Amino acid sequence: MASGVTTETTARGAWRDWHAEETPIRLGVSSCLLGEEVRFDGGHARDRFVKDVLGQWVEWTPVCPEYEAGMGVPRPTLRLIDDGDGERMVAPSTGRDFTADVQDFTRERVEGLGEVDGYVVKKRSPSCGLERIRIYGSDGHFRRKNGVGMFTRALMERWPLLPVEEEGRLNDARLRENFIERAFCRNRWRALVKRGLTRKRLVDFHTAHKLLLRSHNETGYHRLGRLVASFGERPDAEVFRDYEAEFQNTLRTKGTAKKHANVLQHALGHLKRTLGPTEKREILTSIEDFRRGLLPLVVPLTLLRFTIVKYDVDYLMGQLYFDPHPKELMLRNHV
Ligand code: SF4
Numbered sequence: 001m002a003s004g005v006t007t008e009t010t011a012r013g014a015w016r017d018w019h020a021e022e023t024p025i026r027l028g029v030s031s032c033l034l035g036e037e038v039r040f041d042g043g044h045a046r047d048r049f050v051k052d053v054l055g056q057w058v059e060w061t062p063v064c065p066e067y068e069a070g071m072g073v074p075r076p077t078l079r080l081i082d083d084g085d086g087e088r089m090v091a092p093s094t095g096r097d098f099t100a101d102v103q104d105f106t107r108e109r110v111e112g113l114g115e116v117d118g119y120v121v122k123k124r125s126p127s128c129g130l131e132r133i134r135i136y137g138s139d140g141h142f143r144r145k146n147g148v149g150m151f152t153r154a155l156m157e158r159w160p161l162l163p164v165e166e167e168g169r170l171n172d173a174r175l176r177e178n179f180i181e182r183a184f185c186r187n188r189w190r191a192l193v194k195r196g197l198t199r200k201r202l203v204d205f206h207t208a209h210k211l212l213l214r215s216h217n218e219t220g221y222h223r224l225g226r227l228v229a230s231f232g233e234r235p236d237a238e239v240f241r242d243y244e245a246e247f248q249n250t251l252r253t254k255g256t257a258k259k260h261a262n263v264l265q266h267a268l269g270h271l272k273r274t275l276g277p278t279e280k281r282e283i284l285t286s287i288e289d290f291r292r293g294l295l296p297l298v299v300p301l302t303l304l305r306f307t308i309v310k311y312d313v314d315y316l317m318g319q320l321y322f323d324p325h326p327k328e329l330m331l332r333n334h335v
Helices: 048-056 065-071 099-115 150-158 173-195 199-208 210-214 218-229 236-252 257-269 277-291 298-310
Strands: 026-030 059-063 079-082 087-090 118-121 133-136 142-147 164-166
Touching: 065 099, 079 142, 087 099, 099 150, 118 150, 118 173, 150 164, 164 173, 173 199, 173 236, 199 210, 199 218, 199 236, 210 218, 210 236, 210 257, 218 236, 257 277, 257 298, 277 298
Parallel strands: 026 059, 026 118, 079 133, 118 164
Antiparallel strands: 079 087, 133 142
16 A cells, blocks of 8 residues: 555544444354354355455354254254144154254343344254245145244344344345444444443434435434434433334335435535536436446445545534445445
């Protein structure tokens, strides 16, 4: 790198400015995805993106529900069985019912997972899968394919706002970006709570996330604004509690090209008196090209960020929307 040149952004609203070393980004993960040999046959399911790419930025809390529930390795393959009296986990080769073992372990284990920022689970597993898990009858016949792994279901029931994704779905650029953005947002919230919530800190937090929230859910963004404005009318603890729930709930709605384009145009509006007609036209064209799928999000974002820094636009300099997670993950190069 040339001397004196840095590739770090000079805007204030960078994820690093909000990151607290004492609150590292922590993700739960199905152990086999990290390469641990805990699958029924003694193998693993190491996922390159999870282990090698994401792993550079997060600390893991690995869990293998079947192994840790005492089933050992190797072990018989398991199935979810449903005869109308609730789902059971059974080894079809022996008929042994492992439901109680998994449920006992799960109840205790998920309780301690409130301090993670997200969770990556292994697809197609009757314990860990997020969706489309095969359900059988006790007669051995296939019934339906809309089950959720027993451990993951309990995890999501206990922590309904926790971002949870399957490793397979993380191959989809939009789902990947959305999951990681939510995890980083949840981590910033946890760091804020650890520092101690005050009215001023919550207002600063909300202000920095404004454009990011709007790229997910405009209605949720307005609800959060009203919550922040209600300080003084309600006990602070109630406002903090409701803000946390609404913040994470708002982020659950996925961003779309249309919503991002609207946010980018809104940001451009803050520069209308600053930019000349050529600059304005070039940025507008890149936003429109992004909306039409001709350019990735990173292009209009980079153009806008350049002008924000160049003209020192205070409000936009503080917006995390322009830098919500490490650029090395290149999450916005493909959405
Ligand atoms: S139970 Fe989950 S973590 Fe364990 S091997 Fe199966 S998919 Fe992997």
